[in-house]
Amino acid sequence: MSHFRSFSALAPITRCIGRSVTIAAFPTLLLLAQSPDLPSIIQHIDANNRARYDNVLGFTVTEHYSVFRGNDQAHPSAEMTVKTTYKKGAGKTYTVLSQSGSELIQRFGLRPLLDNEKSINDPANVEKSWFTPENYQIQFKPGATQIIDGRSCIALSIVPKRKASNMIDGTLWIDAEDYANVEVEGVASRSPSVFAGTTRMMRRYTNISGYAMATHARAESNSFLLGRTVVIIDYTGYQIQLRPNP
8 A cells, every 4th residue: 555646637645734743842953863774664564564464454535635726715716526446466456436527637637646556555565665775865954843633743854766746855754652653745746737737745644543634635726828736635434454363
């Protein structure tokens, strides 16, 4: 399962609208002093990735996509609701439950977005988008400690080792207690389209059945041809199948 998706020309991601993030009450240095060193943290992140991939045998989730154009952030130009089904070893499939708005955006924006997600979650590709030393240069980001959704988080600077529309150059926040992904945001290392321009991306995670699962994402791009485009995704109703305990 990928932690990030490749957005089409219409679909970039950055920080949540109305995101309530508060600077932690304790100093960054204190939090880091109470945490393992960077190599240990990276080992924890690797272990979380592997445990999630090995133990989550499948899940279904409802994903709602809203596309906004220009300065109008109240009235989506297009919407789509899909049921996503993930099966370990097979990847993801999608069933469209409803759609409305611009047929052009549906056909050339949202449909390719789903196709890209299928490709990223192909068993042959899925590990290429994990936040690992194989894919990213990872360092501490001093001064960026935050409380996100009530969770004390350590900030890590991530720089992709290759350019791809689903690889992000930015910041990964991990839970200071269990080192699970909490939020990632930044800029796509490669534009998803010659029409998209710079793409800012964001995804928020929460703990469901013991594993970090996406709950909200946002992407924004600006281009001379298309202007401002924002895509917001909300994930609800997870049903997860876990590997039985031995």
